Amino acid sequence: MANEVCFKNHHLDKPWTLQAYQSTGGYDVWKKILNKKTQADEIISELKTSCLRGRGGAGFPTGLKWSFMPRNAPGEKYIVCNSDEGEPGTFKDRDILRYNPHALIEGMAIAGYTMGASVGYNYIRGEFWEPYEHFETAVKEARAAGLLGKNILGSGIDFELYTHLGGGAYICGEETALLESIEGKKGQPRFKPPFPASYGLFGRPTTINNTETLASIPSILQNGGKWFLEIGKPNNGGAKLFSVSGHVNKPGNYEVPLGTPFAELLEMAGGMRDGNKIKAVIPGGSSTPMLPGDVMMDVNMDYDSIAKAGSMLGAGSVIVMDEKTCIVKALARISYFYYEESCGQCTPCREGTGWLSRVVNRIENGAGRPEDIDLLLDVSKKIEGRTICGLGDAAAMPVSGAIKHFRDEFQYHVDHKKCMVSAA
Amino acid sequence: MTLSSKDAQTLSATQSPAQSKKAKAANSKLDLLSQNVCAEIDQWLAKYPADWSISASMPALRIVQDSNGGYLTTDLMDAIAEYLDVPAISIYEVATFYSMYELKPVGRHKICVCTNISCMLCGSDEIVSHLKSKLGIGFGEMTGDGKFSLKEVECLAACGGAPMMQIGREYYENLTTEKVDEILNKLA
Numbered sequence: 001m002a003n004e005v006c007f008k009n010h011h012l013d014k015p016w017t018l019q020a021y022q023s024t025g026g027y028d029v030w031k032k033i034l035n036k037k038t039q040a041d042e043i044i045s046e047l048k049t050s051c052l053r054g055r056g057g058a059g060f061p062t063g064l065k066w067s068f069m070p071r072n073a074p075g076e077k078y079i080v081c082n083s084d085e086g087e088p089g090t091f092k093d094r095d096i097l098r099y100n101p102h103a104l105i106e107g108m109a110i111a112g113y114t115m116g117a118s119v120g121y122n123y124i125r126g127e128f129w130e131p132y133e134h135f136e137t138a139v140k141e142a143r144a145a146g147l148l149g150k151n152i153l154g155s156g157i158d159f160e161l162y163t164h165l166g167g168g169a170y171i172c173g174e175e176t177a178l179l180e181s182i183e184g185k186k187g188q189p190r191f192k193p194p195f196p197a198s199y200g201l202f203g204r205p206t207t208i209n210n211t212e213t214l215a216s217i218p219s220i221l222q223n224g225g226k227w228f229l230e231i232g233k234p235n236n237g238g239a240k241l242f243s244v245s246g247h248v249n250k251p252g253n254y255e256v257p258l259g260t261p262f263a264e265l266l267e268m269a270g271g272m273r274d275g276n277k278i279k280a281v282i283p284g285g286s287s288t289p290m291l292p293g294d295v296m297m298d299v300n301m302d303y304d305s306i307a308k309a310g311s312m313l314g315a316g317s318v319i320v321m322d323e324k325t326c327i328v329k330a331l332a333r334i335s336y337f338y339y340e341e342s343c344g345q346c347t348p349c350r351e352g353t354g355w356l357s358r359v360v361n362r363i364e365n366g367a368g369r370p371e372d373i374d375l376l377l378d379v380s381k382k383i384e385g386r387t388i389c390g391l392g393d394a395a396a397m398p399v400s401g402a403i404k405h406f407r408d409e410f411q412y413h414v415d416h417k418k419c420m421v422s423a424a
Numbered sequence: 425m426t427l428s429s430k431d432a433q434t435l436s437a438t439q440s441p442a443q444s445k446k447a448k449a450a451n452s453k454l455d456l457l458s459q460n461v462c463a464e465i466d467q468w469l470a471k472y473p474a475d476w477s478i479s480a481s482m483p484a485l486r487i488v489q490d491s492n493g494g495y496l497t498t499d500l501m502d503a504i505a506e507y508l509d510v511p512a513i514s515i516y517e518v519a520t521f522y523s524m525y526e527l528k529p530v531g532r533h534k535i536c537v538c539t540n541i542s543c544m545l546c547g548s549d550e551i552v553s554h555l556k557s558k559l560g561i562g563f564g565e566m567t568g569d570g571k572f573s574l575k576e577v578e579c580l581a582a583c584g585g586a587p588m589m590q591i592g593r594e595y596y597e598n599l600t601t602e603k604v605d606e607i608l609n610k611l612a
Binding site: 076085086087088089090091093094121125126127128129130162163164165166167168169170181182183184185186187202243244245246247251252253282286317319321325329330333334337340341343 | 471472473476478479480481482483485486510514517518521522523524525536539540541542544545546577578579580581582583584585586590593594595
C-alpha cells in the first residue's frame with residue numbers, strides 16, 4: 001500500500017493539471033460541500049475520526065485544531081498554509097506543490113468553508129520558484145473553473161486564495177513567525193497566548209496547517225475518516241510522506257501507511273548505498289534526536305513508535321547515515337544551521353545556538369577540551385523550554401541525542417584530536 | 425509599522441499607497457522604481473487588506489532586487505518604503521533579516537550551494553571546493569568579470585537530489601563536479 005493520499009495521482013500524465021486531478025474525483029468533495037452546505041461539525045468530526053495529525057512536524061490533531069476556530073465570529077478569518085518547507089531533510093511539500101497542487105487548493109477551500117474563512121494564503125518559501133509557478137497555475141485553473149472566488153458555483157460561498165513568497169528564513173516555518181512574515185515583517189515568533197485562532201493574521205482568527213495536512217483533506221472526506229485511520233494505526237491515522245535522504249540508493253519521497261517498519265521504508269529507498277552498514281538515522285528532520293541504526297531497524301514509522309524509541313517523527317524526514325559517517329561532523333553541520341537560523345529574539349537561543357555550534361565545531365576540528373561534552377549537554381538544557389518558539393528546542397535536541405548514543409565518538413575526538421571514523 | 429487608519433482611508437483599490445503622497449514629497453526617490461516594477465508591486469498589493477501595504481514589502485524587495493541586477497541599495501529600499509507608504513526602517517529590517525535579499529552587488533549568476541546535512545552526506549564538500557577553485561572565489565564573493573557569485577545556503581528542501589545548488593530560479597540536483605562544469609558552461 002503506497003501513494004494513496006497526497007501522491008495518489010502520481011502515476012498520471014501531468015498530474016498537476018485540473019483535468020488529471022478531476023479524473024480521480026478531485027473537487028467532488030468541495031462541490032458536494034457547496035451543494036449540500038455540509039455542517040462544519042460534520043467535517044471536523046470526520047477529521048477527528050481520521051486521526052489526521054499535523055504533517056509539519058508537531059503532529060497536533062487537525063480536527064481538534066480546526067475546532068478551536070471561532071467560525072461564527074463576525075469579520076474576516078484566515079486559513080494559512082505553511083509551505084515554508086526548510087527543516088533539513090524535508091522535501092515533501094515541494095513535491096505536493098509541483099505534482100498535486102489542486103489537492104492543496106481543495107483542502108484549503110474546505111478548510112476555509114469549515115472555519116468560516118473566505119480568504120486563504122499559501123506561504124511558499126521564496127526559493128521554491130518552480131513549485132510556486134505550479135501552484136499559481138493551478139489556482140488560476142481552479143478560479144477559471146469557478147471553484148474559487150466569489151459565490152462559488154452559485155453557492156453563495158466565497159473563497160479566495162493567494163500566495164505569499166518567503167525571503168529565505170527557516171524560522172518562518174514557525175506559525176506565528178510565518179504570520180509576521182505575511183504581514184511584511186521580520187519573521188520573529190509571537191508570544192502565545194493569544195493563539196492564532198483568536199489573534200492571528202492581521203489580528204484576525206487564523207488557522208495554520210502544513211501543506212501535506214491540507215492536501216490530505218480531500219481524500220479523507222472523499223473516502224471517510226475511518227478509511228484514512230485504517231490505512232495507518234490507532235492515534236496515527238493515514239499514510240504519510242517520508243522524505244528519505246542521505247546514504248541510500250534511491251533517495252526520495254515515499255508515501256506509506258503510518259506504522260510501516262523502518263526496514264521496509266529503507267528497502268523502498270533502495271537500501272544502503274555501496275553496501276555499507278547503517279550507523280544512525282535522524283527519523284524526523286534535523287531537529288529530531290538521531291537514533292542508532294540497529295534501533296531504527298526495529299522501529300515502525302509512526303508518531304508513537306518513534307517517540308517510544310526516543311525521538312520524534314517530525315515531518316517524516318528520514319536522514320540515513322552509514323558507518324563511514326562522522327557523527328561529530330554531522331552534528332557540527334546541524335548545530336551551525338540552528339545558529340544561522342535563530343531569529344535572535346530570545347537570549348537562550350541566540351546565544352546558546354552559537355555556543356553549541358562553536359563547541360561542536362572545535363571538537364570536530366581537534367580543539368575540543370575535556371569538559372566540552374558536558375558543556376554541550378549543559379548548554380542544551382539551558383536552551384530547552386526557555387524560548388518563545390521551538391527553534392531553541394530544535395537546536396538542543398540533536399545535540400543531546402547525538403551525545404547520548406555516540407558519546408564515544410565525541411570523546412575520541414577530544415582525546416585524540418582526530419576522527420574515530422577516518423582513523424579506523 | 426502599519427498605516428494609521430487616517431492614511432488607510434486615503435487608499436483605494438486603484439490607487440497605490442504612495443500615489444497621493446507622491447506630489448507632496450520633496451527629494452522623492454519614487455522615480456527609481458520603473459512603471460513595470462510598480463505595476464508588479466501593485467499586483468502583490470492587491471492580495472493584502474488595503475491597510476496592510478507593508479505586507480507587500482517582501483515581494484517589492486524581490487521585484488526591485490531582480491530589476492536591479494540582483495541587489496538592493498539604500499535608495500531603492502527608501503523608494504520602496506515611499507511607495508508602500510511605510511517607514512524606511514521597516515523595509516531595512518526585512519531586507520536584512522531574510523537571506524535572499526542582497527545588499528551588495530552579486531554576479532549575473534548567483535550560485536547558491538546547499539551544504540546542509542543531507543547534501544554534506546552526499547558530497548557537497550567536494551562540490552564547494554570544485555566551485556571555489558573553478559571560479560577562484562570564496563563564499564560571498566564575485567568573479568572579476570561580474571559573471572558569477574558564490575553563496576552558501578541552508579537547506580533548500582531538495583535533499584532527495586543531494587548535493588544540490590540553486591542558480592537564479594532553477595534548482596540543480598544530484599550534482600557531480602562534471603555536472604557542475606556542464607551547468608556553468610551553458611550559462612551566458
